[in-house]
Amino acid sequence: MRYSSKQFKRQLARACTCLSLLTIVAACGNQQPSATNTTSPVAQSKPTQYNILYIMSDDHTASAIGAYQSRLARLNPTPNIDQLASEGTLFENVFATNSICTPSRASVLTGQYPQTNGVLDLNGTIPTEKQHLARLMGEAGYETAMIGKWHLREEPGAFDYYKVLPEQGLYFDPVLRDKNQGKWPHNEVTIKGHSSDVVTDISINWLKNRKTDKPFFLMHHFKAPHDMFEYAPRYEDFLKGVHIPEPSSLYAQTRFGSKATRGENDSMLHELGTSISKRNPRRNMGIHMEIDANLSDDEYTHQAYQEYLRRYLRTVKGVDDNFGRLIDHLKQTGQYDNTIIIYTSDQGMMLGEHDYIDKRWMYDESMRMPFIVRHPGKSHAPKKADVIANNTDFAPFMLELAGSKAPEFMQGMSFAPVLDNQPLQNWRKGTYYRYWMHRAHHDVPAHFGIRTKQYKLIFFYAVNNDLNFQQTDKVYYGMDWSRKDGVIPAKTPTPVAWELYDMLNDPDEMVNLYNDPQYKDIIKELKAELKHQRESLNETDAKYPHIQQVIAKHWDD
Structure with a gap:
């Protein structure tokens, strides 16, 4: 189609106007959309x-x-x-x-x-x-x-x-x-x-x-x-009548843990860590779920877990x-x-x-x-x-x-x-972890450690940072399920110990390898990295010399 000179100028003007509008629209598309804008997300695609x-x-x-x-x-x-x-x-x-x-x-x-x-x-x-x-x-x-x-x-x-x-x-x-x-x-x-x-x-x-x-x-x-x-x-x-898969370690943990988490010769199994089973008679999930205490140990554990x-x-x-x-x-x-x-x-x-x-x-x-x-x-x-x-x-x-x-x-x-x-x-080579509240609430011993992609090294140092901490402190939120007065009985001191797990070959952490001589060099490397991170991250317990003494005494155990 041929245009006269005037028609050509009008078409050129329209084209320039459209181009300007497109430029404006494009510019607006790059602005942060209004908080109350409910238009199509196409106009907001590049904030x-x-x-x-x-x-x-x-x-x-x-x-x-x-x-x-x-x-x-x-x-x-x-x-x-x-x-x-x-x-x-x-x-x-x-x-x-x-x-x-x-x-x-x-x-x-x-x-x-x-x-x-x-x-x-x-x-x-x-x-x-x-x-x-x-x-x-x-x-x-x-x-x-x-x-x-x-x-x-x-x-x-x-x-x-x-x-x-x-x-x-x-x-x-x-x-x-x-x-x-x-x-x-x-x-x-x-x-x-x-x-x-x-x-x-x-x-x-x-x-x-x-x-x-x-x-x-x-x-x-x-x-x-x-x-x-x-x-x-x-x-x-929801999930009524459905069997919920149980972890393999729920019923047996023979090579898991250490004397810090189980006691010498398993003497503290009934005290440390809130349980599903009857293992911790003071505080277990079966009590809270009102499971019949007369059931066999395994059946009690099964019903408590399912609920x-x-x-x-x-x-x-x-x-x-x-x-x-x-x-x-x-x-x-x-x-x-x-x-x-x-x-x-x-x-x-x-x-x-x-x-x-x-x-x-x-x-x-x-x-x-x-x-x-x-x-x-x-x-x-x-x-x-x-x-x-x-x-x-x-x-x-x-x-x-x-x-x-x-x-x-x-x-x-x-x-x-x-x-x-x-x-x-x-x-970082691994991530640093620290739990401070020694034997509070759920009877978990104080510990720190490092977790790399392949290994986990944990040190249970067995003391509270607060020297005035009372071992008969009130239970958190009063949830001691076996006592009406909410007071925890006096607690036995826990031993100090290390644990090592191979997270690639043992992702469920079933076997503590710390005393296996094959891992001596790996433990040495992990301790060096753990020490480095504690120093670089301001986690060296400068305010807690009694914790430092425990660390120094047991670092090479």
Whole structure:
């Protein structure tokens, strides 16, 4: 078609106008989408900063997530979390530095180990000025919120918004402290319902009602599946009548442990570590589950385990369903492909392995943390990663994803290059672990150690850091199931001992190899690395000379 001179000019003008509009649209597509924008995600496909949704449950061990392919996977306990894993990266070797709630959360928030951030046990606190992750995310341009379980005592004041459970929190009709309802700690509100549903409702409402155009950084923390496993009534029939696979070490642990965990000649088996079976007559899951004490030992153990796991997995089901609700909300509002989603837990959980329940131990079921990441901008990220990481690394990792850099006072390191299939430079040989609360609550001896990809070396040093600690202290939350007065009887001192496990050839940690002469050189290398990390990480017990004396005396045992 031929155009006259005027027609040609008009067509040229239209073309230039269209080109200008396309340029504007392209430029807008590279801007961070508005928090309230509910248009198609196509227009938001390349934000300069992604939202970050960090979801953390409590005591949700990796073995109770289908994607980790444990004995429980066939029960399909977590289809929504499994779907996230299928779209993202599943990290196989992420560990807590101390497998109890408060220290773990402190390490996530500070990027520091306990002796540096000061949180050694359940009495620790993190004041506003030390809530580094929240502050630095705000400085990086994010609107920040903390919703759900907090467990760090002081106000989460570094967040733009918070609505958190006091202390451990309630499963039903929870009380929460709301930043918009007055001065901490008197800003309490009560909300009817199960805590997993309530916390999710709060997060969704916060996402819906944000007024800024900043990207969001939301820490959404479930209380579940922490004991006492109070699940919502709608899950009463979940796994009813289903046989739950049992760990091979539930009934027999002949070469597992040491005199530190079993006593000389197994003399302390009835005292150390809360059990499934009758082994610990003062505190075992059969008592809590009201199993008939007249049953044979094996039948008692079997019934206690089955009921324990049903209740635990019913609370897990509530977490997974509410996780799915959060994902659905992101998809419905066009934010799913603008949001980095992380799912983890504050530590693992013993589910009958070695006849133990609870956490605290340095054994893998306790110290391993599930960690799954879906980054919409990393379509070629690996499906699995085996890097040895720990919870001090979470803050540096998320800061790098936010386009920021971790400050030098953070001891953790970012493993974000893994998502780009890049090698990590100057990475640690193994991860350091420390449990301080000698024989408190679940009668777990104090210990520290190192976990590499192949080996685990543990030193049980058998003393409390607090010389005034009373061996007849009150039971945590009054949950001594065999005494009405809540007082623990006087406790026998435990021996000092080492344990060594080959995690490649013995992943269930069934055989302690420490006294096997074939491993003499390996033990020497592991002790050298353990000493190096303790010195470099400010974990040398400078304030506790009585612990140093034990270490010096028994280091070469």
